[in-house]
Amino acid sequence: xxxxxxxxxxxxxxxxxxxxxxxxxxxxxxxxxxxxxxxxxxxxxxxxxxxxxxxxxxxxxxxxxxxxxxxxxxxxxxxxxxxxxxxxxxxxxxxxxxxxxxxxxxxxxxxxxxxxxxxxxxxxxxxxxxxxxxxxxxxxxxxxxxxxxxxxxxxxxxxxxxxxxxxxxxxxxxxxxxxxxxxxxxxxxxxxxxxxxxxxxxxxxxxxxxxxxxxxxxxxxxxxxxxxxxxxxx
Numbered sequence: 001x002x003x004x005x006x007x008x009x010x011x012x013x014x015x016x017x018x019x020x021x022x023x024x025x026x027x028x029x030x031x032x033x034x035x036x037x038x039x040x041x042x043x044x045x046x047x048x049x050x051x052x053x054x055x056x057x058x059x060x061x062x063x064x065x066x067x068x069x070x071x072x073x074x075x076x077x078x079x080x081x082x083x084x085x086x087x088x089x090x091x092x093x094x095x096x097x098x099x100x101x102x103x104x105x106x107x108x109x110x111x112x113x114x115x116x117x118x119x120x121x122x123x124x125x126x127x128x129x130x131x132x133x134x135x136x137x138x139x140x141x142x143x144x145x146x147x148x149x150x151x152x153x154x155x156x157x158x159x160x161x162x163x164x165x166x167x168x169x170x171x172x173x174x175x176x177x178x179x180x181x182x183x184x185x186x187x188x189x190x191x192x193x194x195x196x197x198x199x200x201x202x203x204x205x206x207x208x209x210x211x212x213x214x215x216x217x218x219x220x221x222x223x224x225x226x227x228x229x230x231x232x233x234x
Contacts, residue, residue: 001166006173013174014181017043021182025074033209034078034133040182041132044139044175051167056146062126063149064141066117068110070192070226071199072179073218075135077209079122079195080202082133094129095203097121102200110224113194115156121196135195136179140172180228187215192231194224 001009017040024036071079083094101121105113122130128138143149145163152160184190189212201219202208212218219225 001170003166006166006170009167009170010173010177013047013171014177017175017178018181018185021178022185025182025186025188032081033074033212034081037074037078038133040175040179041136041139044136044171047171047175048140048142048168051165051171053144053165053167055142055144055165055168056149057142060126061146061149062123062128063146063153064138064143065120065123065128066153068113068118069120069135069137069195071135071137071195072183072192073189073198073208073212074179074183076193076195076198076202076219077212078133079130079135079199080208082130083199083203094121098196098200098203102196105194105196106223110194113224117153117156136172136176140168140175142168142172180231184228188212189215189218190228191217192226192228193219193222197222197224 020043021036021040024039027036083091083098086094098121101118105118108116120128122128122134128134142164143162144165148160148163151158180190180192198219201221205219208218211220217225
């Protein structure tokens with residue numbers, strides 16, 4: 001698959017999946033946001049699973065769990081709903097880790113964060129503790145060469161090109177665009193936020209979901225954010 005084919009596949013997926021997710025988000029039901037978003041994630045996983053090229057990603061490999069991650073309102077709310085369902089004392093431990101990391105990164109400019117290894121608050125023993133509800137940015141990330149990931153981890157100031165699989169990259173791009181477009185089409189907030197800050201606010205502020213549904217900024221205290229207009233220009 002060449003670049004042209006990859007982008008064509010991504011565009012087709014974005015259209016198809018944004019329509020499907022828009023229907024879920026606008027359906028007149030009282031289902032939790034997480035239930036609707038997880039259905040979207042499952043379709044993404046299925047499409048990623050259709051790729052046949054081998055990749056280096058494996059359980060316990062966590063070089064990519066120290067990156068700056070942007071999530072949409074729906075994804076942050078999904079993570080918060082998942083955390084709130086955890087049994088104690090794990091729920092309190094995770095909430096504390098999220099709050100501490102959110103406080104740390106809120107003092108960083110985005111460029112500083114991009115050049116710093118900040119462990120994800122959900123990382124536990126080298127594994128993702130919220131794997132089933134991890135956002136599209138994490139769900140779609142992959143590498144065909146772990147040594148490149150290791151190099152980027154050992155030297156965050158370096159910028160080695162990732163060795164991605166075009167088929168999986170098309171799925172990643174398509175679903176990333178779909179989750180943005182669906183929220184915009186549903187009249188919800190389609191801004192992307194730094195993950196820790198967004199989840200921390202969602203856990204503390206009960207009005208976050210209402211703000212998201214109404215199209216207002218879901219997490220106004222999170223300054224590290226990007227509008228859908230800025231995202232589509234990247």
